[in-house]
Amino acid sequence: MYANFDLLVPDELDQALTMIGGAKTAEDCAPLGGGTNLVVDMRASGKAPAALVSVARLPGLRGITIAEGTVTLGAATTVSDLLRDPRMLEVGAAMVDGSRVFAGQMVRNTATVAGNICCGSPAADLVPPLLALGASVTLRSAGGERTVPLDEYFTGYKTSVRRPDELLTSISWPVPAENSASRFYKLGRRKGDAITMVGVSVLVGMKDGVCSEVRIALGAVGPCVFRAKTAETVLKGKAPSPELVEQAARKAMEEAAPIDDVRATGAYRKQQVQVLVRRLLNQTIESLS
Amino acid sequence: MNKMDSAVPGEQNVSYRQIGKPRTRIDSPGKVFGKTPYAGDYVMPNMLHAKVLRSKLPSARMTRLDVSKARDLPGVACVLTYKDLKIGTVATDIPAQTGFRRRDTDQQILVDEIVRYQGEPIALVAAESVEIAEHALSLIEVELEPVPGVYDVFEAQKPDAPKVFGDDNIVASYKVRKGDVEAGFAAAETIVENTFRTQYIEHAFLEPEVGLGWEDEQGVINIRTSTQAVETFRYIADAIGIPHSKVRIRGALVGGGFGGKCDVTVELYIALLTLKTGRPVRLGYTREDSFYGHGKRHPFIISHKTGFAKDGRITASKIDITSESGPYAFMSPYVLMYATEAGPGPYLVDNVHIDSRSVATNNMYTSAFRGFGATQACIAYEQQMDEAAKVLGMDPIELRRINLLKTGDAIATGFEVQSAVWTEECMDRAWAALGEKPKDEGAIRYGHGIAAYQQGYGRMIWLHDTAEGWVGVEMDGTVVVRSGMTDIGAGQTSSLAQIAGELLGVDMMDITVYNSDSSTTPLAGTSSATRGLYMSGNAVRNAATAVRNRLAARAAQHFGVADSDIDFADSRVFVASDREKSLPFKELIATCASEGIHRSELAIFRAPFGDWIDPETGQGQVHPDYTYGAHAVQVAVDTETGEVTILKSVGAHDVGQCVNIAAVEGQIEGGVAQGHGYALSEELIYKDGCLVTPSLSEYLCPTSMDSPRIECIILESRSGLGPFGAKGIGEPGHTPAASAVANAVADAIGARVHDFPLTPEKIARAVSATRDNG
Amino acid sequence: MTNVKTRQLSVNGVKRTVDAPANETLLETLRRIGAVEVKCGCEKGDCGACAVLLDGEAVDSCLTLTGTVGERAITTVKGLGGAENPHPLQTAFADLGAAQCGYCTPGMIIATQSLLTNDTDTPDEADIRLALSGNLCRCTGYTKIYDAVLDGARAMREAEAAK
CATH class of the missing domain: 3.30.365.10 (Aldehyde oxidase/xanthine dehydrogenase, molybdopterin binding domain)
Structure with missing residues (x-):
């Protein structure tokens, strides 16, 4: 049974910002995207914010634009939208990997990119690719707008820098440089519609024989999705070699702090971070040489 | 030899106009057009909505139960507790045709003092809406004082263990003594010993339990419900204290059963509430209710000690079987009987010694699930055959071929099978269908696995079906x-x-x-x-x-x-x-x-009628007849992550005679997918009796992404006891599938994971252990 | 019950006026007004039995709040066709044995229709397996469903070409 709440369905973004503007806490008023997480959570907990503001169908919030070297996703862009846009393979292959293993079709048709970020789950499947791609998010309130690197967005388990009066309105990342590649791999207890045991995304850019860009993001092995920055530095600016890749994979493993749960032990997750980081680095590097 | 000629003479060389053809089923149009009403689709005027209050603890004493606030809530028509019941118990026995029932296995309907499993019903509410009924549940004041429970079958057998069932926690036990097992081991060249474990499994039918009850003009309590067993009307009548002729169960097309809708669940609560209120009552379980509200498949621990002669012939088989019944009997004794009878598998073994028991704990109660114990037996005996082949240095197919039963041979209980036994043909054809094993590449290794089986069809003959x-x-x-x-x-x-x-x-x-x-x-x-x-x-x-x-x-x-x-x-x-x-x-x-x-x-x-098998020797007839066949699987295993991909899955079965070949294939394919899940991903996890996987995102049935195209090879010996020589295939298609997956995984990684399910983590660990040892 | 609002819904081309509270899901609303061909299997988006089309795109009606549906056209399996005008997917599912207990079938057909109209009308088996991974089936082992989707898609293309 759901708790009672007010459901507000604004017609325009400004209206939505006004509605959410009075919120002091997430319990007062919260944005409702596709609802594929929030509706389930409300049923499970029997708790709900006093009001929900439906933002999934606001005009101008859905769509993918690629301009001036930047890829921008409207907050209400769905996971299926990503899969249906052939340009996405060029500008964010890891996002395609993440979208393909994201829940099932109906959820992909409904769930929004912003919702996947805002739910704050450490197992969110689009967040590691976005971190690997170097994405930023735009947060907007009635008072103004700010852009936050996704890397600085999460502050802990299901917590973030987003204020209750702010909406996440868009996500953007620079079009990856020539000769760069990104991948995401999700390890689950089954292949379809699974909750992630370990999710790893990497982006590698090569220039003049060295790794000019390296980003490694890890999901489901900490309180939130995060970048394995020590591991990144192992390769960054260096010519890749099997030894360096292995070293980076080991560093990433050391940075992971997973818990035991019904899906896997922390020890297995840690070990798999090493396996998957090594694999994805090798795959991306091989695809570039 | 033409295999058709080896069938028992009967209806051969006949041609049918409809039988055996791939016909569109009469129930299909309604289903694809969305016109088929399922039990949950019926409503009635003036209908009440019911909910069940369940215990959150698995082992407790109820020290207080106060429903006055719930009863006072506007819109609540009725709240029932144990104090309101005329008769406090309901049968858990098989609803057989004879009306015979083991009264010592009855279950309390609502907790009167002792809670024995998590989810045990404490109170029933009927109200004007689901919301009011749920609100009423929250107003019921229950105090439960935890009492020490027992959550492990070996702990439960210790003298000082908390008693959950009877005075020794043993719900049933059997023995099979055939030939001279010690002499058989003495004659053996090689002895192979292994222990295999299986897990709690959920039916996960897509349609949760649901029903609608009403009282008609003759005072008959009618219940429209989703059930595999309308004969439970007698048990319901007994439990609510009215004549059998005054309870009518009307089924609907069932949204999946797999054994999980044989026992009484919602129908009894509906009957009680309808009788009490005189109004129609609907009770639909949520998915979570369904996880807590019906019996599961038994976990088994099965140890095999098998002696082999130099040529690979089995000289002796000693088997120890323990199943977990949870706190109430339900089908546990019969499931144990199936597992015991099937113990050595479809092999001719002259010297057999089996001890089996079903043990009560405070984990969830267990009951019927497709295969009914014969599946768990197969998981043990077929993995044991592959492990033996490895030790003996023999091809697993050849080791089986040497030992397979033939028509006229005696199974473990001494019964000589009279119908065709085409296991060998099925095994060879399933295996051949896998083709060449692909070459290993990097961390990916390929494996082939086979499993043969024997599965009875029809009831145990002493039930006089x-x-x-x-x-x-x-x-x-x-x-x-x-x-x-x-x-x-x-x-x-x-x-x-x-x-x-x-x-x-x-x-x-x-x-x-x-x-x-x-x-x-x-x-x-x-x-x-x-x-x-x-x-x-x-x-x-x-x-x-x-x-x-x-x-x-x-x-x-x-x-x-x-x-x-x-x-x-x-x-x-x-x-x-x-x-x-x-x-x-x-x-x-x-x-x-x-x-x-x-x-x-x-x-x-x-069906053929007979007496119980001899209790001291386990010798006699259990089933009217048996279905035989084999399943073969090709897997790719990622030896680093432990992920398994099933690439090919082939079931070959002698079904006697197809009635509708599309339906036969459907039964095999569906059973196989359940076997894939059984082997790899499905597991109800109980922690000290509490379920930690009560949803379909935590309890992992195979999805389409996990399911390759399944191939069926159907043989027709026309030797069965069914119409036109049919044998049964509802359970058999499922029986060997999980074992075949396990054998394929072991073939791929060169190591055996003895405990189901074979999760990526367990497989990765087994691979590392091999590396460490090698 | 609080926050009840009168809402207009378009269900299989028919305008329906319903009073739905803010916390009611589309699954609950549809079943309440008699569209019981939309099945309830888990209410958590784990099984797909409740799938309906919203403007041609499949969604889990158990995860959709009725108040967010707006003007969008709701199509259930009954809206695709019936005995008099069967949809090619319905024919294929019936004739190829893709419906066993049938409880997942309405959602399965809806998800397939969404795949064929929004993603590809010439799916291969990998496309099908990806598109149906949110629709659990416990009876068929999926094999006959793959066959039915391939066959139904072919029939749909032929029907389209004949136009």
């Missing part, structure tokens, strides 16, 4: 079948239409089947135990044959030929030797009607 069926012809030449059999999605009613249609020369789509009503359709027993087609198919065949014979006699008189020269097809009656001579079927019917010739028949089919 019967089924009735009625067939009649309408004035327009269409046909009506009446059968109490439930239709749980396997095409049960459609097969009855096909059988009656074959015999009466009427297309199955012109046949209406009324089924699953405990008061107006002749009782036929549950759709379980792979007995539906066998029992009800034979009953309907008997009835249709009687009608056909009477109609043929009248037609023979009309044409001036012998009765045996009359044939029925395409809604016409023919002279077989001169097909120019024919009549529309409905003209014959009109003649018969005007002359008072009986155009319908109520028939009964009786």
